[in-house]
Amino acid sequence: MNKVRIKEIFASIQGEGPYIGYKQIFIRFCNCNLKCNYCDTEFAPDEYFEEFDAQELADYIKKFDLSTVHSISLTGGEPLLAVDFLKEFLPLTGNVKIYLETNATLADRLKEIIDFVDIIAADIKIESASGIPDAYKFHDKFFEIAKQKNCFAKIVFNKNIKDFEIQSCCELANKYNLELVLQPEMTDNALFMEPDFLEEILEKFLKFHPATRLIPQVHKFLSVR
Numbered sequence: 001m002n003k004v005r006i007k008e009i010f011a012s013i014q015g016e017g018p019y020i021g022y023k024q025i026f027i028r029f030c031n032c033n034l035k036c037n038y039c040d041t042e043f044a045p046d047e048y049f050e051e052f053d054a055q056e057l058a059d060y061i062k063k064f065d066l067s068t069v070h071s072i073s074l075t076g077g078e079p080l081l082a083v084d085f086l087k088e089f090l091p092l093t094g095n096v097k098i099y100l101e102t103n104a105t106l107a108d109r110l111k112e113i114i115d116f117v118d119i120i121a122a123d124i125k126i127e128s129a130s131g132i133p134d135a136y137k138f139h140d141k142f143f144e145i146a147k148q149k150n151c152f153a154k155i156v157f158n159k160n161i162k163d164f165e166i167q168s169c170c171e172l173a174n175k176y177n178l179e180l181v182l183q184p185e186m187t188d189n190a191l192f193m194e195p196d197f198l199e200e201i202l203e204k205f206l207k208f209h210p211a212t213r214l215i216p217q218v219h220k221f222l223s224v225r
Helices: 054-061 079-092 107-116 136-146 163-176 195-208 218-222
Strands: 003-013 023-029 050-053 071-075 097-102 119-123 150-157 179-184 212-214
Touching (some): 023 054, 050 054, 136 150, 136 163, 163 179
């Protein structure tokens, strides 16, 4: 039986994207296949983690009152790195919705568990913020699979965002009918970009893709995980 390293499991509210405010059970997987410049999440198993097999994790989450939660958020790190584990675990979760948070680069692994996922919160990595070059070729293949589910795309950006990056993101969104969520990069739980700049960037996106929203990380304002 496959085992996986889990950094933490907790109940909280979703603080990003169109599902802000919903109560979720968060399962944070260790490890990621990318290293983004702005990443502020501790997912590396350097000091602490717990190891679970599929049944052990299914039993653990039953300690929560699942009748009060909107969904189980698989987050990380990158949950799709543990796809063999997920194929065993997800059928054990019952009727609770599954919300997958992913960097949208592992299309072949998504294909293996797509039937068990309800909502996909996928990143589009722009190099000016993430430092990841030419991620669009991975995203294109990923969204081709993800489009069959309720999927939206999140874009973390800062003052270095380029016009060609905006256009590339919008081309992907138009191709796969995605809602775009613009997420301003934050420092020490505070926005460091001026409102006028944020409005300008939103307007540039709206010119190419009307289904675009600007939503900061609300959980940081509320001081919750």
